[in-house]
Structure formats: C-alpha cells, structure tokens
Amino acid sequence: MAITNHEPVTVSIARRVRPGKEQAYESWVRQIIAAVSRYPGHLGVAVLRPVPGGQADYVLVDRFDSLQHQQNWEQSAERAGFLQRLADLTDGEERIQKVSGLEFWFSLPEVPAEAVPHRHKMTLVITLAVFFLGMILNGLFGEVLHQLPLAVRVAVLSIVQVVVLSYLLMPRLTALLKHWLYDTP
Incomplete structure (x- = not known):
C-alpha cells in the first residue's frame, strides 16, 4: 500500500548507539527534536530507549501530517547536518520504516518495511x-x-x-x- 501525500506519515528510525556514547546521543536527540519541531506539518516525536535484556536500539518515532512535509524535513540541509554528527555516536546502519495510518501499530523489525497487513x-x-x-x-x-x-x-x-x-x-x-x-x- 503506497503512502499518499494527504495522510499522516509515521517514520521510525532505529539506531544502535556505541557504548559510552549514550549521553552524547541523548543530547543529539534533544537538539534534533527541537529542530524538527519547527518544521511545518510536524506532529511530534517519541523516543524509545534501549531496555536491558530487550530492545538494544534507540528508536525515534516521528510523525508528520503529510508525506510532503515529512520529505521536506528528510531532504533538508538541517537534517543532513544532524546526520553527519552521528558517525562517532552510532554503529551500523540506521533502520527506517515509513508508514501511514494504522500501519504504525503493526510494524515489526523482522517484517520487510514494504509489507503491510490487510x-x-x-x-x-x-x-x-x-x-x-x-x-x-x-x-x-x-x-x-x-x-x-x-x-x-x-x-x-x-x-x-x-x-x-x-x-x-x-x-x-x-x-x-x-x-x-x-x-x-
């Protein structure tokens, strides 16, 4: 199911933070949240932190009122600057899922991002x-x-x-x- 430009979009971004870099990453998170909050169409962000014995990654869940507004942020020079600062803080590639509507509640890390339940x-x-x-x-x-x-x-x-x-x-x-x-x- 393709995301249209007229429905809210949720983007989840999972990153593995290097041991000992957690405080620097938390600071980075606060700064990027302040920046994205100023963008038109931004609806809010939730931060899911690692859980001992469970989830090992930080996950940012970012909501926008439309695909166009989300893409404006995603393609911005400001966001690119923030991403450059991650090289020393994280390991591996970020994992991104972009969904609209109800699909957010049904996303699983082990299911391909393009798979959408009925x-x-x-x-x-x-x-x-x-x-x-x-x-x-x-x-x-x-x-x-x-x-x-x-x-x-x-x-x-x-x-x-x-x-x-x-x-x-x-x-x-x-x-x-x-x-x-x-x-x-």
Whole structure:
C-alpha cells in the first residue's frame, strides 16, 4: 500500500548507539527534536530507549501530517547536518520504516518495511484490543471513573488506552499474530 501525500506519515528510525556514547546521543536527540519541531506539518516525536535484556536500539518515532512535509524535513540541509554528527555516536546502519495510518501499530523489525497487513485484519485486531482493554479498565476503575465528569472520564480512558495499546498491547499482539496479519508461513 503506497503512502499518499494527504495522510499522516509515521517514520521510525532505529539506531544502535556505541557504548559510552549514550549521553552524547541523548543530547543529539534533544537538539534534533527541537529542530524538527519547527518544521511545518510536524506532529511530534517519541523516543524509545534501549531496555536491558530487550530492545538494544534507540528508536525515534516521528510523525508528520503529510508525506510532503515529512520529505521536506528528510531532504533538508538541517537534517543532513544532524546526520553527519552521528558517525562517532552510532554503529551500523540506521533502520527506517515509513508508514501511514494504522500501519504504525503493526510494524515489526523482522517484517520487510514494504509489507503491510490487510486493513480489515488491522481493524479487527484494533477493535478487539480497544474493546477488551476498555472492559478491563472499566471493570478495574469503573467506580472511580464514574464519579468524574463525562469529558474527564473519556479523556482519561482515551489517554490510558492509547498509551497501553501503543507501548504494551499492540507490539505483543502484532508479534503474536504476525503470520495471520501478514499472510506469512
């Protein structure tokens, strides 16, 4: 599925930071985030840091409102200057995935970047995950939440669900269901 110029784009960039260079890389990350934040169409960036015994790479997840705005940043001299400063901080090649819409929740490092799961399968997995997570949250915190005004209750549930889905549930469900989602053997 090709990315069109009229839909939001998410770019994930994974890099292996050299041992002992973590503080310098963290400084670089703060600086590049400040720079990209000034670009038109930038929607935000998340930094996923290495986890002991798990993910070994830093991953920057960058969102833009359109492919054109993302490409403007990607092709800018300012970004090129930042990338030149990485030579002493990182090992190996960066790994980049560029997706739009729902595909971000379904990207896996071991699946080729051009592979995209079927939209109806993504919709089914997300719907079931949101439903069951909503049921669990309401079961655990329903009495407390019911005392809050409707707008606050919906805001709290929405924020908690998006965070849990993005960082805990969807990565695990995607890995568990990858053969079905991607029709791989």
